Amino acid sequence: MENTDKLTVEQCSQHYNIATSFLFDLDDHGLIVLMREEQSTYLHYDQLPLLEKYMRLHFDLLINMEGLEAVSHLLERVQLLQTTIRRLGGEVPCY
Known part of the structure; x- marks a missing residue:
């Protein structure tokens, strides 16, 4: 049975x-x-929005x-502060 919730790195590379x-x-x-896994590397579909x-x-x-690391860290901090x-x-401002 084929697993359809992930893409190989090669498939992802070609698609994008x-x-x-x-x-x-x-x-x-x-x-x-x-x-x-085994001989291949995969990206799970839930990672696609991040990619x-x-x-x-x-x-x-x-x-x-x-x-990108710095931006990611800052966005995580903003989300934590909003939570x-x-x-x-309180009210969370919309940007």
């Missing part, structure tokens, strides 16, 4: 027209999670891997 090294770099920097976000930041805005504000009953 990106180098496989970009996917491995994102994984090495902890920005996405690649799964290794697409990092692709836009990297290719459209020319942000390097270290910058805290909601929990405390």
Whole structure:
């Protein structure tokens, strides 16, 4: 039975027209999670929105891997702060 909730790195690379090294770099920097099974490496479908976000930041805005790490960290902090504000009953500004 074929598992359809993941793509091989090669399939993902072809679909998005990106180098496989970009996917491995994102994984090495902890920005996405690649799964290794047997002889292949896969990307789970739930990682695709993250991949697409990092692709836009990297290719459209020319942000390097270290910058992507910083942006990711800052966005996580903003989300944590917004959750805290909601929990405390305050209004969260929309940007």
